[in-house]
Amino acid sequence: MSKKITFLPMKEVVLAPPEDATLGELAARLGLPLDQSCGGVGRCGKCRVIVRKARSMPNEIERKMLTPEELMAGYRLACQCPLEDGLVVLLPCAEKGEMQILDGEAELFIIKGRDPLVRKRATRLTMPEVDDDITSLGEIVLEDLGLKNTISLNLLKEMGSLFLNHELATMVFTETDLIAIERGDTSHSLYGVAIDIGTTSLVVWLVDLNTGIVIDRCLEVNPQISFGADVLSRISYLQKHPKGLETLRNAILVSLNEMIANIASCNNLPEEEIYAAVIVGNTCMEHIALGIDPLTIGRSPFIPVSRFFPMLDASSLGLAVNPEGRVLVMPCISGYVGGDIAAGVMASGMFKDGKITLLIDIGTNGEIVLGNKEFLIACSAAAGPAFEGGQISCGMCAKEGAIEKVRFEDGNIELEVIGKCDPLGICGSGLIDLIAEMLRHGLIDESGKLNESGSKDLGYRIFRDESGILGFRFCNLSPIEGTGLAITQRDVRQVQLAKAAIATGIEVLLEKTCISMEDIDRVIVAGAFGNYLNSENAMTIGILPKVPLEKIHYIGNSAIRGAYCALMSQDALQEVNAIVDRTKVVELSTLKDFTNIFLKNLVFKID
Structure with a gap:
């Protein structure tokens, strides 16, 4: 009878024929990159793999060749490990130190000295x-x-x-x-989920708590977007509807539970084996997920009901993992600097050393943190969802069909599309590229206005719609005139508002600490599309400060990384609590000169 075996990180599922008795035999037949230089007799010990869902125990040869730590982490010798239906195998080609990349977003971590939540x-x-x-x-x-x-x-x-x-x-x-x-002995089967409740998107990582391996990840649009694109619009919805809190909370939980069910099913894992969850999000999203009314966050002085939350039973929250599982919600720094930012600061390590670091989390709220081991100061800039594809006429999140890179070359527009298929829209990184190229080619002036006469090569792509609104058609989907993807004048304004919010936040924090941009040792960019962001283009439109390129570092979704660390390490959780306590927050809207600084930063500074 054939046995189904899943190989990571390529997520390849194969049916092993009856003649293959061990993982080593199957790997050799498939031509997988596994060193069995001793011929598969267990003498070289080079065919180490991490095995999940194995019912067999390591034999005498494996116990001799592998250290107790390796055995505890789930390592087996492929040449000795018998084939069993449902095995999940991580091949050593994925192992590159403490952090390994599975794809553009999901990192696979091995934490030393791990001490998981459960x-x-x-x-x-x-x-x-x-x-x-x-x-x-x-x-x-x-x-x-x-x-x-x-x-x-x-x-x-x-x-x-x-x-x-x-x-x-x-x-x-x-x-x-x-x-x-x-x-029985089920100690080998212990899993958790790290959850990021973003204003625009939801992310779930499935984690093996025994090994620290991120087995899989899932990304979906936050269904609350139907009730408002940002935090304030959702708070407004709550005010207008008596059951608004219940509606928003249920929307989140239904979506998260579907994601958990799907990710567990794809990995042949019963949801009952998931015993731990760590949830991060901005303060409002965390309050709503817990069923706590966030109305006080939307009114001056913008104070949350609580910054710290008790450990919960999964059943009391309604999360579809083991009912006795434990759920930790990350503590928040303030009403508008949430648990996602506390988690990001911890994951970045900026709070541990003397280097002055500027952390910019580019999302709907655009949080910014400046500091090092001596001080931490933060603010939240209402950037809006433009850089996540929201409120852009042809915008979409970064998934298959999204244009992620744009380049103008000799009168032509070159596009890179996720999945290498026909484009359906444009995501944040592509939008930044597009605006930067339009600025360079005179299609947008410093005020942000589309310029019909700005480019001889590409000016013909500017048009007016039936309402007289200017647009720029950057992608033709067919030879028929008037079809394709276009960015409008209103879209450009949304980008201006977003970049001005972030630039203003940076300027205020520098001023409050009497630190100049030259004093900054590094700029860490966090956010779902950070790894795909073109630094020069981001500096051109003003999202990132103009610093030497070598100072800019990208860490992707720092919130989910921080949630993962708290899931796997008690020390990490203590670090987050300390970060929350010592971070000073500047409320931008209360500053007397905020409006003047913001208006100044609306302008594109074309070199």
Whole structure:
């Protein structure tokens, strides 16, 4: 009977024929890059792979060739590991240190000294002897796990029979609580999810808590976008509708639960084996997800109901993982600088050293943090969703069919499309390229106005629609005149508003700290499309400050990275709490000269 085996990171699923007895034999037949220089007899130890969902235990040869740490992390020798249906195998070609790239967005991490939010330990529950100094069975379990809290009534009800039958059982526990008991040794099967609730998009990472491997990831549009493109519009919706909070919260949970179900199913993983979740988002998104009314965030002095949240049972939140699983919601810095930014600061490491770092998270809210180990100061700039494809006439999120790169060359417009298919729209990185190229070629002037006579080669692409609004057709989908993708004057204005908000935030933080741009040691760019951003084009339109290119570093979605770190490390969670406590926040809207600075930054500074 054939067995289904999944190989990562290529996510290739194969059916192993009956004649292949081991992973090594199957890999050799498929021509996979696996070193079996000893001929597959277990002498060289070079065919190390990480195996998930294995029912077999390492044999004597594997226990001899692999260290205890490697065995604990799920390493096996492919030449010795028997084939079983449902195995998931990470090949060593993906291993490149502590962080490995699976694709443009999902990073695969191996954290040293990991201490995940939830852990498992298998033990045989044996009744104590008469002369043992033990007063209850529950105390035996708590002492073995190093816990001090009491055990829930449901677990106490099943514990007696496990001891009487001397059963092998697996304890599922946090740093403080025993949360579940599973029959048999299930310690190899422990998973969590890192969740980023963005204003525009939702991201879920599926993580193996035993190894730290990011198994898979899922990206979807935030369904709340139907109720408003930004935080303030959603707060307004809540004010106008008596059941608005319930509606917005349900929209998020339904979508997240579908994502979790899909990502688990794609990896042949029961949702009940997911015991931990860490959620990050801006302050408003976190409040809504928890069912907390965020109205106080939308009114001066813009204070949230809480910055810190208790650890939750998954069942109480309604998250579709194991009902006894634990859910941690990242603490927030302020009403408009949320848990996503605290997580990003932690993930970037900027709070640990003496280098002065400017962190710019380019999203709907455009948060900015300046500092180092000595100080941290932050602000939130209402950039809007333009750089995530929102409120742009042909905008879309970065998925298949989105134009991600644009270049003008000798009167032609060259486009790169995600998935190498026909373009459906343009995402943030492509939009920035397009505006920068239009500025260079005189198609947009400093005020942001489309200029019909600005370019001899490309000026013919500027047109007026039925309402008299100017537009620039940058992509023809057919020879028929008037078809294709175009950017309008209104779209350019949305980009101006977004870039002015970010530039103003940067200028204010520098002024508040008496730091010049020359004093900045590095600029870290966070955001879903950061890795695809052209630095020169971003500086041309004014999103990024004009600094030497070598000072600019991209870390992608820093919020989900921070959520991952908190999922895998108790130390990381403590670091986030410290960051929240020590970060000073500047509220831009209360500054007397804010309007003047903002209006100045609306202008494109064409070199």
